[in-house]
Amino acid sequence: MDTTQGTPAMMDDTLTLPRSADGAQRIDCRNIKVFYGQAQAIHDVSMSFPDRAVTALIGPSGCGKSTFLRCLNRMNDTIENCRVEGEILMDGENINDEDVDPVLLRSRVGMVFQKPNPFPKSIYDNIAYGPRIHGLANGREDLDAIVEKSLRRAGLWEEVKDRLTAPGTSLSGGQQQRLCIARAIAVQPEVILMDEPCSALDPIATARIEELIDDLRSRYCIVIVTHSMQQAARVSQRTAFFHLGNLVELGDTNQIFTNPREKRTEDYITGRFG
Amino acid sequence: MTDTVRTSAPSAAAARHLRRRRARDGRFRYYGLTAIFVALGALAVLVLTIGTQAFSAATYNVVRYEVTLDPAVIAPEGANRPADISRNVEGFYGLVRDNLLKTFPEAEADRVSRRELSDFVTRLAVLPTARLVANNPELVGSTITLTAPLNDDLDLYLKGQGVRERKIKAGAVSSVQGGQDGTFLLSGTGAFEAVVAGLAVASVDRAEDAGQPDVLLTAGVSTGRLSDIDAGSARMELLTGRAQDFAQARATARIILSAESERTISDRQIAWVLALREMGRVDRVPRWTLLTNSDSTYPELAGGLAAIVGSLLTMLITALVAMPIGILAAVYLEEFAPRNRLTEFIEVNINNLAAVPSIVFGLLGAALYINFLGMPRSAPLVGGLVLALMTFPVVIIASRAALKAVPPSVRSGALAVGASQMQTVFHHVVPLAAPGILTGAILGMARALGETAPLLLIGMVAFVGDVPRSPADESTVMPVLIFSWSNNAERAWEPLTSAMIIILLAFLLVMNGLVVFLRRKYERRW
Numbered sequence: 001m002d003t004t005q006g007t008p009a010m011m012d013d014t015l016t017l018p019r020s021a022d023g024a025q026r027i028d029c030r031n032i033k034v035f036y037g038q039a040q041a042i043h044d045v046s047m048s049f050p051d052r053a054v055t056a057l058i059g060p061s062g063c064g065k066s067t068f069l070r071c072l073n074r075m076n077d078t079i080e081n082c083r084v085e086g087e088i089l090m091d092g093e094n095i096n097d098e099d100v101d102p103v104l105l106r107s108r109v110g111m112v113f114q115k116p117n118p119f120p121k122s123i124y125d126n127i128a129y130g131p132r133i134h135g136l137a138n139g140r141e142d143l144d145a146i147v148e149k150s151l152r153r154a155g156l157w158e159e160v161k162d163r164l165t166a167p168g169t170s171l172s173g174g175q176q177q178r179l180c181i182a183r184a185i186a187v188q189p190e191v192i193l194m195d196e197p198c199s200a201l202d203p204i205a206t207a208r209i210e211e212l213i214d215d216l217r218s219r220y221c222i223v224i225v226t227h228s229m230q231q232a233a234r235v236s237q238r239t240a241f242f243h244l245g246n247l248v249e250l251g252d253t254n255q256i257f258t259n260p261r262e263k264r265t266e267d268y269i270t271g272r273f274g
Numbered sequence: 275m276t277d278t279v280r281t282s283a284p285s286a287a288a289a290r291h292l293r294r295r296r297a298r299d300g301r302f303r304y305y306g307l308t309a310i311f312v313a314l315g316a317l318a319v320l321v322l323t324i325g326t327q328a329f330s331a332a333t334y335n336v337v338r339y340e341v342t343l344d345p346a347v348i349a350p351e352g353a354n355r356p357a358d359i360s361r362n363v364e365g366f367y368g369l370v371r372d373n374l375l376k377t378f379p380e381a382e383a384d385r386v387s388r389r390e391l392s393d394f395v396t397r398l399a400v401l402p403t404a405r406l407v408a409n410n411p412e413l414v415g416s417t418i419t420l421t422a423p424l425n426d427d428l429d430l431y432l433k434g435q436g437v438r439e440r441k442i443k444a445g446a447v448s449s450v451q452g453g454q455d456g457t458f459l460l461s462g463t464g465a466f467e468a469v470v471a472g473l474a475v476a477s478v479d480r481a482e483d484a485g486q487p488d489v490l491l492t493a494g495v496s497t498g499r500l501s502d503i504d505a506g507s508a509r510m511e512l513l514t515g516r517a518q519d520f521a522q523a524r525a526t527a528r529i530i531l532s533a534e535s536e537r538t539i540s541d542r543q544i545a546w547v548l549a550l551r552e553m554g555r556v557d558r559v560p561r562w563t564l565l566t567n568s569d570s571t572y573p574e575l576a577g578g579l580a581a582i583v584g585s586l587l588t589m590l591i592t593a594l595v596a597m598p599i600g601i602l603a604a605v606y607l608e609e610f611a612p613r614n615r616l617t618e619f620i621e622v623n624i625n626n627l628a629a630v631p632s633i634v635f636g637l638l639g640a641a642l643y644i645n646f647l648g649m650p651r652s653a654p655l656v657g658g659l660v661l662a663l664m665t666f667p668v669v670i671i672a673s674r675a676a677l678k679a680v681p682p683s684v685r686s687g688a689l690a691v692g693a694s695q696m697q698t699v700f701h702h703v704v705p706l707a708a709p710g711i712l713t714g715a716i717l718g719m720a721r722a723l724g725e726t727a728p729l730l731l732i733g734m735v736a737f738v739g740d741v742p743r744s745p746a747d748e749s750t751v752m753p754v755l756i757f758s759w760s761n762n763a764e765r766a767w768e769p770l771t772s773a774m775i776i777i778l779l780a781f782l783l784v785m786n787g788l789v790v791f792l793r794r795k796y797e798r799r800w
């Protein structure tokens with residue numbers, strides 16, 4: 001239970017160093033193109049996401065970060081007239097294949113949204129919902145254990161352990177976002193996608209989430225979209241800069257922020273546009 | 275609006291613009307208030323007129339009769355099983371009529387007055403007593419108090435609605451002299467002064483050719499009709515009671531403004547009913563029979579039970595058909611159907627369907643269910659199906675609106691943890707939309723409950739005296755009953771119709787209350 005499915009067990013919680021580009025890649029995207037009707041939102045993007053590391057997607061508004069992120073768990077399928085081309089390999093399997101069940105995929109690739117969106121149910125049921133529908137728990141005790149572990153990992157357990165039956169929507173914004181992260185963790189994903197998870201939160205709640213992301217890094221492949229350069233610099237090991245649907249630059253976070261190769265990247269991170 | 279903007283001196287044009295804007299604001303508020311007052315006023319007038327009418331029908335006058343249940347009459351040899359007794363309306367009615375004749379022996383004189391007296395009770399009014407005795411055979415032979423509603427015209431008269439009359443206190447009568455022709459001469463100084471004055475006023479109100487109004491004089495249980503009235507004396511034809519009652523008594527005179535031939539009740543009947551009331555045998559009681567009796571040709575016996583049950587059965591069918599179909603169609607269209615020409619076409623047509631006049635559904639129902647499928651006429655089954663046709667577009671539209679109102683973040687949240695689309699819809703979206711869906715469904719049902727036109731076309735307007743036992747039985751519904759009652763000519767139906775309207779409104783109010791309750795209880799924030 002402590003390890004994610006499909007990856008070798010690694011019990012130590014010590015900080016794993018960011019891997020180099022040729023290290024173990026969790027997801028490998030090749031020539032991704034996304035169209036909304038006739039309009040192309042993503043132009044031929046190829047990049048990969050290392051395991052046990054945080055990759056940040058940055059770029060000006062409307063450049064296609066969310067669109068690209070949604071490719072990774074096929075949430076674009078739920079958008080009318082959205083079409084994705086290209087290969088996304090996970091464990092050597094193209095998740096865009098016809099015979100891949102998006103429902104199963106989404107249990108392996110969790111997602112956290114910009115606005116906290118807990119279900120209007122109890123805190124317990126928010127977490128328990130995923131394990132229930134996937135049949136991950138044998139009986140009530142097992143489920144209780146999953147709920148507790150997920151909430152602990154999301155750093156929310158101490159705050160809510162006495163009111164698990166209270167509605168999830170009764171929590172504060174930051175707590176709600178951590179609840180959503182716990183909800184995503186509860187189905188034992190390998191990858192967690194986060195689309196501007198802190199943009200609706202105050203600095204303190206943001207700091208807690210960032211800490212949490214840092215903790216989670218040791219177990220998951222995390223992809224985070226953010227508008228905050230500082231956040232990207234703080235939590236990520238790798239950073240990808242998007243502009244107008246193109247991947248402009250991809251590299252180690254340090255290198256991107258200190259020594260960008262592209263002029264556009266430099267302009268963006270120094271705040272000259274965007 | 276005195277605190278005009280002082281912060282900066284606005285240009286003349288800007289000031290004018292500002293003034294105009296304020297005036298527009300004020301005007302708009304004024305229009306809004308007017309609209310609200312007009313609407314509230316209309317509602318108040320409606321409720322008041324129907325309410326006061328209905329109020330008079332909420333009670334009615336019943337007369338008590340002490341009758342001895344003579345076995346020879348009630349349970350004669352060979353017809354004394356309970357079923358026979360309960361069917362022996364004629365026997366019970368005979369007891370009541372005999373009781374009345376004993377109270378007013380003068381009615382024996384001729385056939386007309388005998389009929390007038392027996393008009394006090396309709397035959398069927400004894401039916402509840404007959405059933406009671408049939409169920410309790412030990413009562414046979416004993417003396418019981420039989421209560422039966424008064425004839426509707428006399429009931430209205432006692433309520434002061436049937437006949438226009440003016441009541442005047444007469445002065446003391448000092449002497450009563452019997453004449454040879456059966457009349458009496460009443461005299462007393464100034465005894466009839468007030469009556470003469472009242473007659474003078476009355477003749478002004480009346481048409482030229484109406485003749486002299488009838489004047490009845492009542493003292494205790496006795497009543498006579500006056501003629502040759504002048505200030506000190508009058509000739510009286512005794513209608514009921516004893517002439518001596520008038521001596522030394524202060525009697526009440528009634529100037530009855532319409533001539534006897536124009537009325538539904540005669541002077542003699544007035545005399546008798548006043549006497550019955552004087553004897554304390556008339557009670558004004560709540561008219562529960564409005565809810566416990568079924569339709570009747572006699573207003574005093576008529577009630578809405580069959581129609582209420584018919585309405586409930588019809589609504590049951592409508593709910594069973596329209597709600598599942600409507601809700602499932604809405605869920606499919608809103609959550610699963612691809613957006614294309616076909617679904618757009620379906621959508622447009624559902625909206626059109628909701629706007630089709632209800633009578634068209636009646637025609638459709640008559641053609642489809644009755645003529646083609648051979649279902650029974652006048653049955654709640656068919657009525658419910660017709661109303662379901664009419665209701666389900668409304669349910670679809672309301673349900674879709676409710677589903678649309680569920681924020682997409684709930685859907686993406688569920689999808690993101692790996693719920694299938696169906697799990698997303700049925701675990702998250704539909705429960706959140708449920709209050710809205712139910713609200714729409716109940717409002718659609720409420721509309722169907724008040725529907726008349728389509729039901730007329732499938733024959734639910736037939737006179738139904740029995741409570742329907744199943745949806746396939748002949749039946750009517752509340753609004754149709756109101757429609758048929760309002761077509762009846764007799765005066766007594768008018769308040770009854772209003773009372774039935776109030777009952778229907780009460781049902782609608784309950785349904786709308788349910789809507790408010792559901793909204794309050796399950797409205798959630800997300």
Ligand SMILES: Nc1ncnc2c1ncn2[C@@H]1O[C@H](COP(=O)(O)OP(=O)(O)OP(=O)(O)O)[C@@H](O)[C@H]1O
Pocket residue numbers: 036041059060061062063064065066067068079
């Ligand atoms: N559902 C949609 N239908 C049509 N076009 C869309 C849709 N969603 C996004 N787009 C378009 O795709 C492009 C990329 O949008 P996307 O939401 O991915 O941008 P983003 O980088 O996430 O922006 P932001 O930082 O503001 O969230 C934009 O031009 C947008 O207009």
Ligand SMILES: [Mg+2]
Pocket residue numbers: 065066067195
């Ligand atoms: Mg975005």
